Amino acid sequence: MENSSKKRRRLSAEEKWSIYQECEQSGVKIGEVLRKHGLYSSDLQLIRREVKEAALERLSRSRPGRKKAAVVPVEERDQLKRELEEKEKALAELSVMFTTLKKKCTWNRGPVSKRPTATGDPTGSPADHRYGKRVRDCPAHHLQLAADQYPQG
Structure with missing residues (x-):
């Protein structure tokens, strides 16, 4: 004997809206349309009621x-x-x-004129430190680079 009762599938919200x-x-x-989707007129009535209730609920919230x-x-x-x-x-x-x-x-x-360069040049250069290091080796220079890299505001 054949089982003539088919299980009804649940429709997603998207499918109900499309129908x-x-x-x-x-x-x-x-x-x-109902035959195409395998539905009855009572199913369409339920879908229409759900759409109306959902629309009214959403509209009442705004x-x-x-x-x-x-x-x-x-x-x-x-x-904070x-x-x-x-x-x-x-x-x-x-x-x-x-x-x-x-x-x-x-x-x-020291003064620019008295600063020796890293290469030993007695004239000196503003980029050289008095101990033969360059300004870029100074900790404050590293902080300035970090500040430039991550500006405030």
Whole structure:
């Protein structure tokens, strides 16, 4: 004996929307659409009801006017303020350190005319350090390069 009852498949939201749109087009025979998808008229009624309920629910959620700003919990806001203050303090400390190192490197260099070069040239060059090192070997120069690479704001 054959099992004449077929299992009904569940339609996805996309499929239901497609069937709904197909049935709502003018000049389309609804019976043909239902046969094509293997549905009954009661299935189409359920689909129409679901579409209407979903549309009404979605429309009732959106209200005219400006959107309200997102409410941030007080604890989270306070934590973010503390983090910002800590980072600003650390940035200020690094700025002082950078300025100090920069001055130190500048003080370690003698007058341009008396500075020997790394090659031993007595005339000197602004790019040379008084101990024969170049400015690029100075720690402040490395900090400046890092600051140039990651600009603020």
